Amino acid sequence: MDVQELIKEQVTTNPVVLYMKGTPQQPMCGFSATAVQILRALNLPLFFSVNVLEDQAIREGIKQYANWPTIPQLYIRGEFVGGCDIMREMYQSGELKTLLEGIAAPD
Helix, strand or coil, X not given: CCHHHHXXXXXXXXXXXXXXXXXXXXXXXXXXXXXXXXXXXXXXXXXXEEEHHHCHHHHHHHHHHHCCCCCCEEEEXXXXXXXXXXXXXXXXXXXXXXXXXXXXXXX
């Protein structure tokens, strides 16, 4: 499976996917930390995350997949939502909460 197929599988088989630097428990950059805080503030403490620092192919591949140059990147129900700034704006407007309605945290 090539990187683009792997990314497609990850974003389509998990309701919420965050490509980030580090892990939700230990983010390795401020933008990733903010993205995690936003999701937790929306009562989504558990979600599928991918640490791009562990795999250079995914780190570059995810930028191509969404045609978006920065990380973190959030996907909801297989659709690219945006990076940290877009997540922050959508959180403040309530739009992100609406997008996440009906998604339960994984067991």
